[in-house]
Amino acid sequence: MSQPETTVLVVEDEEAFVEALTVGLKREGFRVQVARDGAEALALFDVVAPDLVLLDVMLPKVSGIDVCREIRTKSKVPIIMVTAKAAEIDTVVGLEVGADDYVTKPYRLRELVARMRAVLRRTPLSEPAVLSGESMTVGxxxxxxxGHEVVVRGEPVSLPLKEFELLCLLIENAGRVLPRETLIDRVWGLDYVGDTKTLDVHVKRLRSKVEVDPSHPTRIVTIRGLGYKYEVPRA
Structure with a gap:
């Protein structure tokens, strides 16, 4: 059971979802604050200082994507995006601007709470070991x-936190096949219960930034049935 002091900011404009979430989350031991549009969410965030944000993508006034982007400029609080669409673009954009996980409507409260507890448990460990050490160059x-810096072919590249952590892990183990489970455990935590497609989305985003031809990757390669490997260029 979650502790009473765990505060969740629910950002949702559909009243039926607001009522059900408020009742369900309070029953699970969370303190719930509600914002019904993006502008209210940003105003409440500073006042409430929530432990987690449950953020709908489609919102009046300010979109969920823009709310997430704004929060990430000042906080690493866990954010779970909620979308009524299963389209990959929603997932990609949400994760790119810093969301920790996502769920698609309709969802079961039990699954949602499990994901919320998972991101809350791993928050204190959000800076993994791969984020310390000397600079590494592969190709x-x-x-x-x-310094949280990446340079690709002489040009600096900005990466969201999870993409950065994933690239660190891949480069640190360049030439070795890393199973999908290992990548998920190291970057998202041992208790991650979200969609495993999250890893594939991050790999796709990384390829768009480090590959010469992302449609034919030669750096971050897929090892079918196992996972991914960062190839070491031949001398």
């Missing part, structure tokens, strides 16, 4: 874990 990609 034309250099990554500085301590």
């Amino acid at each position: 034309d990609v250099t990554i500085d874990p301590e």
Whole structure:
């Protein structure tokens, strides 16, 4: 059971979902604050200082994507995006701007609560070991874990936190096949219960930034049935 001091900011404009979530989450031991549009969410965020944000994508005034982007400029609080669409673009954009996980409507309260508890448990460990150490260079990609800097073919590239953590892990183990389960455990935590497609979305985003031709990747390669490997260029 979650502790009473755990505060969730629910950002949702559909009243039926608001009522059901408020009742269900309070029953699970969460303190619930509700914002019914994006502007109210940003105003409440500073006042409430929530432990987790449950954020709908489609909102009046300010979109959920823009709310997430704004929150990420000042906080690493866990954010779970909620979308009524199963389209990959919603997932990609949400994760790109810093969401920790996503769920698609309609969802079961039990699944939602499990994901909420998972991101809350791993929040204190959100800075993994791969984010410390000296700069690493493999081929034309250099990554500085301590400075959170990436240079690709001489040009600096900005990466969201999870993409950065994933690239660190891949480059740190360049030439080795990393199973999907290992990547998920190391980047998202041992208790991650979300969709495993989250890993594939992040890999796709990374390829768009480090590959010469993302449609034919030669750096971050898929090892069918196992996972991914960061190829070491031949001398």
